[in-house]
Amino acid sequence: MSEFDVCIIGSGAGGGPVAYQLSQAGYEVVVLEKGPFLKQDDFYKDELACCRRSVYTPALQDEFHVIEDYNGKDEQGNYKWLSESTFDSGWDFWNGNMVGGASNLMSGFFHRLKPEDFRLKSEFGEIKGANVVDWPIEYNDLEPYYARVEQIVGVSGKTIAHPNLEPRSTNDFPYPPTTEHPITKFIDQGCEALKLHSLPTPRAILPTALNKQRTGCQYSGYCGSYGCASGAKGSSREALLNPALASGHCTIRDRAKVTRLISDASGKVTQAEYIDKNNHKKTVRAKIFVVACQAVETSRLLLSSTGPKHTQGLGNAYHQVGKNMLFSAGGSGSGEFHYDDYSPELGQQLKIRGPFVNRYLQDWYFINDKKLGRAKGGTVEFLLSHPNPISRANGVKWGDDNKLLWGSTLKQKLKSAFTQSQRLKFEIFCDWLPTDDCFVSLDTQHKDKWNSPVAKLRVGYHDHDLEIGNYILEQSKNLFAKMKAKNISGSVSGSPPPNLQAGGCRFGNDPSTSVLDKDCRIHDAENVFVTDGSWMPTGGSVPYTFTIYANAFRVADIIKKQL
Amino acid sequence: MDASKTLLTNWDKSLSQAQHKTLDANLERRHFLHTACKAAAGTALIPSIALFTACDQKTKTQQNKQLKQEPWPTFAAVQLILFPNDGNGPSATDLNANAYLHFVLSANDTDHEERDFILKGIDWLNQLANTEHKTTFIKARPEQQEQLIHKIAISTSGERWLSYLLLYIFEALLSDPVYGSNPNGIGWQWLEHQPGFPTPDKTKTYPELLKR
Numbered sequence: 001m002s003e004f005d006v007c008i009i010g011s012g013a014g015g016g017p018v019a020y021q022l023s024q025a026g027y028e029v030v031v032l033e034k035g036p037f038l039k040q041d042d043f044y045k046d047e048l049a050c051c052r053r054s055v056y057t058p059a060l061q062d063e064f065h066v067i068e069d070y071n072g073k074d075e076q077g078n079y080k081w082l083s084e085s086t087f088d089s090g091w092d093f094w095n096g097n098m099v100g101g102a103s104n105l106m107s108g109f110f111h112r113l114k115p116e117d118f119r120l121k122s123e124f125g126e127i128k129g130a131n132v133v134d135w136p137i138e139y140n141d142l143e144p145y146y147a148r149v150e151q152i153v154g155v156s157g158k159t160i161a162h163p164n165l166e167p168r169s170t171n172d173f174p175y176p177p178t179t180e181h182p183i184t185k186f187i188d189q190g191c192e193a194l195k196l197h198s199l200p201t202p203r204a205i206l207p208t209a210l211n212k213q214r215t216g217c218q219y220s221g222y223c224g225s226y227g228c229a230s231g232a233k234g235s236s237r238e239a240l241l242n243p244a245l246a247s248g249h250c251t252i253r254d255r256a257k258v259t260r261l262i263s264d265a266s267g268k269v270t271q272a273e274y275i276d277k278n279n280h281k282k283t284v285r286a287k288i289f290v291v292a293c294q295a296v297e298t299s300r301l302l303l304s305s306t307g308p309k310h311t312q313g314l315g316n317a318y319h320q321v322g323k324n325m326l327f328s329a330g331g332s333g334s335g336e337f338h339y340d341d342y343s344p345e346l347g348q349q350l351k352i353r354g355p356f357v358n359r360y361l362q363d364w365y366f367i368n369d370k371k372l373g374r375a376k377g378g379t380v381e382f383l384l385s386h387p388n389p390i391s392r393a394n395g396v397k398w399g400d401d402n403k404l405l406w407g408s409t410l411k412q413k414l415k416s417a418f419t420q421s422q423r424l425k426f427e428i429f430c431d432w433l434p435t436d437d438c439f440v441s442l443d444t445q446h447k448d449k450w451n452s453p454v455a456k457l458r459v460g461y462h463d464h465d466l467e468i469g470n471y472i473l474e475q476s477k478n479l480f481a482k483m484k485a486k487n488i489s490g491s492v493s494g495s496p497p498p499n500l501q502a503g504g505c506r507f508g509n510d511p512s513t514s515v516l517d518k519d520c521r522i523h524d525a526e527n528v529f530v531t532d533g534s535w536m537p538t539g540g541s542v543p544y545t546f547t548i549y550a551n552a553f554r555v556a557d558i559i560k561k562q563l
Numbered sequence: 564m565d566a567s568k569t570l571l572t573n574w575d576k577s578l579s580q581a582q583h584k585t586l587d588a589n590l591e592r593r594h595f596l597h598t599a600c601k602a603a604a605g606t607a608l609i610p611s612i613a614l615f616t617a618c619d620q621k622t623k624t625q626q627n628k629q630l631k632q633e634p635w636p637t638f639a640a641v642q643l644i645l646f647p648n649d650g651n652g653p654s655a656t657d658l659n660a661n662a663y664l665h666f667v668l669s670a671n672d673t674d675h676e677e678r679d680f681i682l683k684g685i686d687w688l689n690q691l692a693n694t695e696h697k698t699t700f701i702k703a704r705p706e707q708q709e710q711l712i713h714k715i716a717i718s719t720s721g722e723r724w725l726s727y728l729l730l731y732i733f734e735a736l737l738s739d740p741v742y743g744s745n746p747n748g749i750g751w752q753w754l755e756h757q758p759g760f761p762t763p764d765k766t767k768t769y770p771e772l773l774k775r
Contacts (some may be wrong), residue, residue, distance in 0.1 A: 036775040042767060045759025048738050049769035053672065088581070090588030222759035229761050353757045389737040389756050397729055404722050406645040406712075406729060411652055418754035 004030045004251075005563055007272050007286035009258045009301070012101020013548040014292030014532030016236030020152070020243060021556035023250035027563060030251045030284055031241070032274055034058075034293075035097035037254040038104075040213075040238070043227030047388045050226050056105065057094035060087040062449040065296065067091060068458040070494070079437065081458060085446060093296060093457070093498040099254050100237025101294065102499060103545060107224035108204035108233055109381055110155045111542035112146050112550075114166045114365065115139035116376070120431070120538045124376050130433040130462050131324055133537050136509050136518035143169055145550035150174055150202075153234035153549060154210060157202030164365045178207045178217055180358045182349040183337065183424055187359045187382055190483035201358045201381065204234035204546070214238060221353035221387050236549075256282075259452055261289060261314055263307030267525050269314070275450055288559055292532040292552070295325065295501040299440040299534065300455040302505065302515075302522075315505065315522035318512045322440035325457070326503035326539040329465035330378055330428035331473055333490020334385060335480040336421040350422045357382045357424065361479075364472050365541060377468055378430035378541035380476050385423035392417070424485065428472045428492070430541050433462040438496075440504050461494035502533030502544050519558045520551070527562075531555050566694045571718035574687045578720065582676055589677050590726055626665055634685040635661060637701045638728075641688070644712050645725065646732045652753035655732055663735035663744040664728070672773065677727070684724035691715060741768055 005027040008015045015031060023029045035056075049055045064087040071082035086092055096102030116123045119134040126132065147169050149155065156175035159168065177200045184198075191198035205223070208216040214231035223233070231238050244250035255277035262271040262283070271283040291298050299322035303313040315321055339347035364377040385392075396417050399405045405413060432438075437460025442453040469492035480488045508514030511523040520535045522528045531552040533544045540547065578586070629635065639661040648654035655661070668678050685700075691714060692700040696707050703711065715721030735744035737751065739762050745751065751758055765771075 038772070038775065042772060042775075044761055044763035044767055046739055046741075046763045046767075046769065048734070048742065049763070049772055052734070053769045053773075055769050055772050059672075088584055088588060218760065220759040221757060226759070351755075387757075387759065389751075389754065390733050393733040393737060393754075394730055397726070397733075404716055404725055404729070406725065407647055408649045408651065410729075411646065411649065414754065415651060418756060 002285045002287045004028045004284065004286040006030070006288045006290060006559065007032065007284055008290040008292060009272060010101060010292035010294065010298075010532060011099050011241060011252065012096065012236050012292060012294060012532065013103045013545050014294075014530075014552050015290065016100070016103070016240035016244075017149075017549055017552035018290050018292070018529075018531055018556045018559065019250050020240035021553060022560060022563075023244040023247040025560055026249060027560075028249055028251075029244065030253065030286065031099075032256040032258050032272060032284070033099050033101075033252060033254050034257045035099065035101075035254065037099040037252065038227065040229060040231055043104075043229045045220055045222040045226060045229075047390050051388055052390060056227075057092060057097050060090075060092060063094070063454070064446070064448070065093045065454055066443045066446055066456040067093070068456065070460055079460065081460075083456070085454075091498075095294060095499045095501075098237075099252060100235045100241060103235040104227045104233075104237060105225050106204070106233070106235070106543075106545055107383070108545075109360070109543050110149075110157075110202045110204045110546040111360070111379060112166050113139065113142075113540040113542065113547055114164065116366070117538065117540040120376060124374065127433060127462070127464055130435055130464065132433065133506075133508065133513075135537060136507060139166065142547070142550050142554060143167065145553040146546070148553050149546060149549045153204055153239040154206045154214070155202050155204050155234070155546075156207050158200045160197070160199050162197040162199060162362065164362045173202060176207055177201075177358050178203060178205050179219060179355040181352060181355040181384065182346070183384070183422065184357060184359050184382075186337070186424075186483045187357075187479075190479050191361070193482050194479060196361055196363045196479065199360050199362065201356070201360045203356065203358070205356075206232040206234070213242060219354035221384075223356075224383075224386070225388075257450060258293075258301060259304070259450060261291075261301070261305040261528070263305070263310055263314065263525065265308045267307070267309035269305075269525060269528050287563065288527045288529070290529045290531055290555075290559070291534075292530070294532050295504045295534045296440050296455050296457055298530060298532055299325075299504040300442065300453075303440075303442050304452060309524065314528065315515045315525055317524055320506070320513065320515045322504050323436075324434035324503050324506055324537065325438045325440055325501070326434060326533075326536060327432045327438075327459075327496035327498075328500035328539065328543065329430040329432040329461065329494075330469045331490060331492030332425060332427045333473060333476060333480070333488065334423050334425045335483070335485025335488040336423050337485060338421040340420070341484075341486075353384070353387060357384055364475055367468070367471060369471065372467065372471060375468060376431055376541065378428055378472055380472060381427045381429065383425050383427065385425050389418070421486070424480075426476045426480070426490070428469055428476065429543060430465060430468050430472065432496070432539055433465055434503060434506075434538060435460060435462050437461075438503075459496045461496070466492055466494060500544060502536040502539045502548075505530050505534035506537040507535040508537065520555045521558075529555055529559060567691060567714060570687070570690055570694055571715065571721060574720040575718055578680075582680075583719070585674075585676055586680055586723060589674055590723065590730065626662060630661060630665060633701075634682065635665065637685050637688070637699075638664060640701055640708060641712065641728060642732060644709060645729055646736075653736070653749045655735070657746075658732070658735040658750060659744045659746060660732050660735040663742065664731045666743060667731055667734070670770065672770070681724065681727050684720075687720070687724075688715060739763055741765060
């Protein structure tokens with residue numbers, strides 16, 4: 001006898017919509033979340049808590065990953081890989097270990113994918129060394145759910161016609177854009193001169209109050225990496241789990257680390273086994289299980305969940321679990337705007353912290369270039385350099401000769417770096433092509449504090465990603481030059497951003513080349529769904545959270561029919 | 564090789580390759596919450612520090628008492644060279660940087676290798692002062708102290724040690740005053756930094772959140 005209709009593992013962007021939809025429909029839902037239940041009144045603008053201590057992420061001593069990074073080629077020209085634990089390297093792959101997951105800490109850039117993103121192989125052809133495929137669904141299948149997220153989670157913005165605008169079933173966003181920083185004028189003027197389309201950024205931030213719980217943005221200037229103290233940010237916790245709890249049909253068990261899913265001879269999962277906050281082993285029974293632990297950990301959990309029918313791990317009959325991991329390719333850059341170069345009034349305006357730099361570009365989402373041909377490009381997003389002052393000061397301590405500075409020399413450099421200019425950043429989001437060199441497996445040597453094998457992650461990238469990133473980088477730097485920014489710099493690398501994970505359990509129609517069917521159900525486990533970004537065979541050229549939310553709403557409708 | 568060079572080379576050699584790596588990794592992204600048992604193992608090497616995280620009056624009194632005893636006066640002297648009272652903004656003393664460092668090294672969540680390394684640095688500095696000037700660092704003349712800091716910065720371990728001390732001076736300069744440093748936001752004011760809001764009260768500092 002099942003205790004619950006649905007058991008959801010993970011409470012972030014993949015888990016929240018399912019909990020919301022099904023509990024509102026009257027089904028009994030339990031959410032198992034490894035992290036603590038921090039609430040709105042636990043979030044403060046405190047750099048130590050946010051970003052310099054492991055408060056929102058696990059201690060790496062207790063839980064870590066093993067990263068296999070590119071380490072040159074051998075004499076035969078084969079890639080060599082260097083394996084190192086994240087505890088040893090300090091390269092942390094955890095993101096938001098708490099109820100609501102990493103959505104608590106997101107910047108909230110909410111761009112939709114384009115119809116072409118659903119059929120990348122058909123549109124742009126094969127790329128040697130990349131495992132690009134078309135999706136088993138089309139943009140139109142997801143569009144109503146993007147619209148639903150805009151309404152329920154709360155997305156602010158303004159639709160402007162431009163050559164690469166995706167089709168919409170609604171004319172505009174349900175909430176107007178957040179207040180804008182004066183520096184947006186510079187971007188608009190630069191874009192106009194270069195005949196680019198400067199667009200207002202859609203953002204999962206409410207500009208004004210929705211209700212008593214979700215009041216409008218306080219414009220403190222500390223958003224990305226920080227939990228929201230006003231409920232304006234559309235985190236899974238704030239926008240979806242709180243209403244789910246209010247329905248009376250949702251139970252959240254925090255600090256519950258799921259160790260495996262237990263399946264029977266037919267392949268169906270019957271129970272989730274977890275360690276509770278008191279370090280006791282527990283199980284929970286349900287009719288349907290939804291896995292949404294963020295991509296790396298979802299693959300790890302499935303690989304750890306062997307059973308009579310799933311001898312290689314849940315859904316891993318064809319050794320597809322963990323394969324074709326995705327991150328976001330691209331890079332970033334910046335330029336300085338020195339207050340002395342402008343009138344005192346404008347200089348004062350540029351100093352402001354709080355309003356958003358609500359601008360992005362998609363002029364290079366599709367590229368037609370002599371060298372690159374017709375290619376998939378990406379999105380450029382603008383933002384002020386992160387306000388965290390300790391990190392910033394720590395970056396100032398090296399002199400031009402790479403020697404440590406201290407004393408009055410250091411203090412002068414600090415004063416200058418903090419008070420003379422505003423630094424505007426741009427971030428480039430491109431497709432991370434799926435390859436055989438980017439995958440998750442179970443490490444055979446290292447275990448976490450619960451004695452479970454940790455995830456081993458190979459992080460190889462495709463050179464094509466760098467070519468596309470560099471093309472957009474040069475265009476972005478040209479724009480900054482037109483804006484008369486100083487000290488313009490930027491870089492593109494194949495290093496994976498740990499907060500932008502997807503893939504590993506791609507969906508498709510062929511069970512031998514995919515883990516999930518088009519409904520995100522495991523091919524040979526009819527009562528198990530995966531709803532974090534793991535299902536994505538290709539990732540598109542925007543941050544993933546919006547699409548993860550939308551797809552999880554879609555899957556929730558499918559689960560409802562199956563119950 | 565002269566005696567000072569040998570001494571600094573020995574400091575580098577006293578750490579295993581793994582320790583060098585861990586210390587650099589910590590410095591890179593100051594992620595150092597480790598298990599209680601490891602933290603406790605580290606305390607064996609520093610019997611003079613009582614573990615505490617709260618900011619109540621009793622602990623403050625205890626802390627003030629400890630700060631008068633070595634190695635803390637030497638830490639304070641080094642911090643003042645790194646972040647001097649030069650008329651340009653607050654000094655390390657103004658920021659309560661010494662008490663802040665004491666808070667960090669006493670916290671349960673501080674990596675034991677990092678804690679040991681920072682404390683051991685005082686021993687190496689004093690050994691160098693003895694080799695060069697037949698005295699301890701704290702008793703050396705101001706120009707001798709400056710010269711000793713320059714000298715240790717040449718070695719890998721010495722530069723890393725100074726980097727750690729600077730990192731915690733920056734934290735003392737720019738973290739929320741609830742942690743006992745940056746009194747009345749003097750660091751923020753000097754750098755014209757606009758802090759975010761709301762800011763934490765004593766019940767919502769990071770050690771308190773870690774108890775959740």
